[in-house]
Amino acid sequence: MSKLVATAAQTIGPYWALIEHPEWADLLRAGGPNEGYAKGERIALSGQITDGDGAPCVDAVVELWQADPEGDYEAGFHGYGRSRCDAEGRFHFTTVKPGPVKGRGNATQAPHVTLSIFARGLMNHVSTRLYFAGEPLNETDPVLAQVPAARRGTLVARPTAPGAWTLDIRLQGDNETVFLEV
Amino acid sequence: MSDPVGYLPVAPGSQPPLDSPGYGSTHKRHPKQAPIRIAPTLTESLAPKLTERDYPAFADLSVHEGHQAQGERIIVGGRVLDENGRPVPHCMIEIWQACSTGRYHHPLDTHDAPMDPNFKGEGRVFTDENGAYRFVSIKPGAYPWRNHRNAWRPNHIHYSLFGTGFAQRLVTQMYFPGDPLLPLDPVFNAVADAGARDRLICGLDMDVGREEWALGYRFDFVLRGRDATPMENPQ
Numbered sequence: 198m199s200k201l202v203a204t205a206a207q208t209i210g211p212y213w214a215l216i217e218h219p220e221w222a223d224l225l226r227a228g229g230p231n232e233g234y235a236k237g238e239r240i241a242l243s244g245q246i247t248d249g250d251g252a253p254c255v256d257a258v259v260e261l262w263q264a265d266p267e268g269d270y271e272a273g274f275h276g277y278g279r280s281r282c283d284a285e286g287r288f289h290f291t292t293v294k295p296g297p298v299k300g301r302g303n304a305t306q307a308p309h310v311t312l313s314i315f316a317r318g319l320m321n322h323v324s325t326r327l328y329f330a331g332e333p334l335n336e337t338d339p340v341l342a343q344v345p346a347a348r349r350g351t352l353v354a355r356p357t358a359p360g361a362w363t364l365d366i367r368l369q370g371d372n373e374t375v376f377l378e379v
Numbered sequence: 380m381s382d383p384v385g386y387l388p389v390a391p392g393s394q395p396p397l398d399s400p401g402y403g404s405t406h407k408r409h410p411k412q413a414p415i416r417i418a419p420t421l422t423e424s425l426a427p428k429l430t431e432r433d434y435p436a437f438a439d440l441s442v443h444e445g446h447q448a449q450g451e452r453i454i455v456g457g458r459v460l461d462e463n464g465r466p467v468p469h470c471m472i473e474i475w476q477a478c479s480t481g482r483y484h485h486p487l488d489t490h491d492a493p494m495d496p497n498f499k500g501e502g503r504v505f506t507d508e509n510g511a512y513r514f515v516s517i518k519p520g521a522y523p524w525r526n527h528r529n530a531w532r533p534n535h536i537h538y539s540l541f542g543t544g545f546a547q548r549l550v551t552q553m554y555f556p557g558d559p560l561l562p563l564d565p566v567f568n569a570v571a572d573a574g575a576r577d578r579l580i581c582g583l584d585m586d587v588g589r590e591e592w593a594l595g596y597r598f599d600f601v602l603r604g605r606d607a608t609p610m611e612n613p614q
Contacts (some may be wrong), residue, residue, distance in 0.1 A: 207552035215475035277427035318404030
């Protein structure tokens with residue numbers, strides 16, 4: 198039986214940059230929790246966040262949470278990063294490609310990262326997942342299977358160069374990103 | 380290994396809708412499609428381990444490079460709990476706020492009020508074994524924000540909290556008791572439930588403050604809790 202009710206969220210507002218640490222967008226940074234981490238494939242993740250008019254959300258912030266290259270969250274890799282959006286509304290992360298993650302029951306989840314978006318005008322953050330185009334496990338991923346096929350592409354990043362992946366996030370309107378809640 | 384236990388459903392009216400028309404910036408930024416509800420996997424049930432080694436604490440916002448900020452010194456303290464009433468130990472809390480005149484230490488803030496050079500407005504603390512936290516600051520001022528005619532934000536402090544599962548992530552704002560701007564504020568009033576709104580207001584607490592030094596305010600955070608009963612298939 199629940200005794201308390203979770204505190205209401207309030208927008209992060211326009212001035213969250215007071216707690217900004219731009220280096221957190223590089224999960225492999227020197228001096229950071231993953232310094233010297235040598236496993237897996239180093240990748241760059243980026244994308245543009247746009248609003249219902251297609252205008253870039255230049256004051257948004259994106260948080261990333263992911264498993265290590267073996268799909269483990271607790272084996273030493275610090276899978277958390279935060280990136281502000283630049284003047285074009287783009288976020289940029291440097292990290293390693295996650296491996297397949299154990300799912301519920303006997304399921305296996307395709308490699309993915311969670312992206313949470315916070316911004317002025319978002320009363321609460323919204324969360325989605327970034328999957329990698331061409332992964333065979335995408336075909337059997339239990340979360341992707343819950344997304345209508347016509348919208349599934351909003352969760353799948355495409356390669357733009359070796360080791361570079363991009364996924365744009367549309368907060369509202371045509372091709373609106375699928376957001377997830379638990 | 381058994382499956383992660385689900386989170387308790389959101390209590391009706393306790394969270395602000397993304398489509399909150401009184402707050403103009405939501406118009407073009409709220410998704411129009413409902414989110415897809417998924418059963419929690421390891422991805423949603425685990426969270427980064429954020430420690431003081433990698434994220435150093437700084438619990439006194441009232442002093443910047445050895446100089447005292449202007450304004451009314453305050454101490455804010457309380458606990459972080461989950462919905463089952465269990466303390467959340469080692470929880471990282473990020474803090475940011477305006478100075479006593481209502482200015483943020485930020486280039487986009489152009490409000491015509493004197494900026495306190497000795498107040499940067501950023502803090503970071505961790506809860507102890509019992510979920511308790513405490514920091515020292517300056518009571519923030521109100522400031523105009525152009526949302527509607529003569530719009531002013533009530534005094535508030537921003538917080539960001541990380542729980543033990545990424546699904547518990549919380550970013551919120553704390554308000555002060557008796558602020559006459561509260562009934563006029565569309566961000567505060569986006570929360571439909573009056574009790575949930577009241578819980579965003581800290582309480583004056585003479586045990587939190589320090590005699591002849593600072594007033595104290597108590598504010599407890601509640602993060603989402605796990606459901607004791609098995610979750611139904613969300614499909």
